[in-house]
Amino acid sequence: MFSCFHFPAFSLNCLLARDGIAPEQAAVLLSQGEREKSSLLEVNEAARQHGLLPGLRTTRALARCADLLLMESDEEAEIATRRELLAFIESLTPDFELTSPETFLLDLSSILCSSDNDWLHTSLDASKHLALPVQAALGSTPDLAHLTALSRHTAARPGHLPENFSPLALPLDELIKSSSFPPRDLEVLQLWGLNTLGDLAALPRQGLAERLGPDLARLHDILHEKSTRLLKLHQPLCVFQISHIFEPPVENHEPILFIARRLLQTLCNRLAHHQRAAAEMTLHLSFENGGGYARTMEMSEPSLSSDILLNSLHTHLENFSATAPINEFHLELIPTLPRHAQHQLFHRGIKDPNQFADTLRRLSG
Template sequence: MLWACILFPQLAMDGVLRHRADADSPLALLAGPAQRRVLQAVNPAARAIGLRPGQSLIAAQALSQDFATADYNPVEIEHWQQLLAACAYGFSSQVSLHYPRCLLMEVHSCLSLFGPWPRFEARLREELSALGFRHRITVAPNPAAARILANVHNGLVITDADALRQALDRLPVQHLGFSREAATAFSRMGLRNLARILAQPRDSLSRRFPAEVLVQLDRLLGIRPLALDFHRPPDVFEQRIELNFDVKSHQALLFPLRRLTADLAAYLAGRDSGVQRFVLHLEHRAMADSQVQVGLLRAERDASMLFELTRDRLEQLQLPAPVLAVRLAARDLPRFAPERRQLFDERPQQSLPWEQLRERLRARLGDEAVHGLSACADHRPERAWSTQSSIPQPISPLRPGWLLAQPQPLREASLHILAGPERIESGWWDGDDVRRDYYVIQTRSGQRGWAFRELGSQGPLMLHGWFA
């Protein structure tokens, strides 16, 4: 087996930055009591002006006042790990959150689906970067070794035990996953890497160190398996973004909305499902949330489409008060059926699938403004079709696509009858009796029409519809 470890060294900072339009501005995350706030993490822009993790807020403000702050929230870190695990579930069915701020994935069984590891890795990195999370990835024959190698490597791939032993032997003892006390004791004994530790008699190590040290050594070498609990994505999606200031316009809501719909699409792809209904909650200070209901006729998961539909519906809402936070909740997550497309699309940049066009029209014009046509079980042409908001059903090719509201007499002398008569007698049970002989005709200009003559009548043909 091969295990990939994806380490997120700045998970808390990335989780905050991805919600800010000014991600390149100096930002520091604060922790600690109100009397002594401490910088827990800083972004590169804040580091460039002299800020460092561990500084007190007072000391940082003495260096510069030109930086923003946000709270370091462990609950948010757990939320981001769950989101990332749900996205990784689309690549592997064995995803674990055993270690903090990282994902473990079994990837050997997935290579036949996603291709060789370089291609697999490139796709994985592309999706993680699109989500806004910095990361390091290593691959090793066991998950414990993959996690330890991610401390000092990025992109390292080891597939056999001999190469793994050589890579681990050179690692400093501080990066081997031991407790701080055990790592300090090894250093004082002059055992500063794994090779020197493994050269010692095992009995001697067992007398000097706790049992967890030997267990960790066995896990690194693959002698003892690491017990893992595998992640299963939840059946609901809910995510909230707290805004940095009171928002009074729709335009300022588009950035968090785009992030929410992108996260929803990534989550749906991971669990191989779509979304048919979801709600966007706009939170206000002293009143109930404003809600934007988004309903689709079929399950979708395209990020751009979800964003466009939600934006169109959001713009129809009059904001009753400034918005403090936005929250997206989706609980209707049916199985996703990919759209069937032709292998060779001649002009893809100028085409729009019917499903997407229909949903955009409904979002902009309203749910009741867009209808499809469906055939009904009635022989009378006037009653053989109906409008509906669901997916349209195909109309028989033997009937015209354009039926006139009122039949019109045909007085053209050079009509050519192509087919007929087809007799339709129906409706005696409801008082709307129809007795007609229908013909497919062609005019002098080449138009094909559908005309009838009442049974027993000697008058002109009555045009009832045109074929496309």
């Protein structure tokens, strides 16, 4: 079983949630530029009741709704809300796909619960602290759950659909108009008298594909649960960095190397766990007088050896003189895919490129 959480008009609704604006207030998100020439990027449900849709000119929108609330995008607020939203989804299950910036598909196979509907109701209650409108639905396949969550029927009653509810009863026009399933011949379907997804599913697939193309054939397969796929699981961004504060501050590089040996071993273990190697190493030093120093050291070959990284750091610090006592330092490893090379019997190559580069740095220093 799969579940889909869709957060419509995310950029707009995160601003409304931040400012504590009631959902009954019609609000829109404007495009950048002069307000007289701007258009609507996103609209909330209250604005849709006035006939406002994305793409409409701002002047025409104000003519239709005099008390319309005009909002401008705030990147910092959106990033903060998205971070909170990701933390909420990860608290439900680590197995999820970020299908779009507004949509998450969750694999419920590893979740133990009395029933899927109970789990969905509990999850929706837990999402109330986000103060964001949400459309949530269950489905036997990822695409079927996604299809159901995009429906306005789901928006009106998120998580409270009847247990025997079938997506085939959903209106055809609103789902066809969604960005995820855009057929080119909606007018033809309406002329045929199709009103629900069940009407579309009742048509023969081959004839549908011949007349309207592969998009409708794929939708037909989804409705009959013949189309399934693996989720592209979300991989959180891993930052391989570590810090240490010296108390009291130090004046030479020996204490730095002593601490760096242990910290580099920890970072290399994390890299190995993610099947990565270090391509670059960045050193940041903070001085007692408020100054700082930063240097990036590029490795000749991606490495997972803490000794090789420590030697590169040692070579650099030997020729470095601090302007003031050092009270803090940071190490960050830039990951890349490890390189694997087969040793050839009659091929003369550099046995250890990193040691060779370290020797060159010592000679040039």
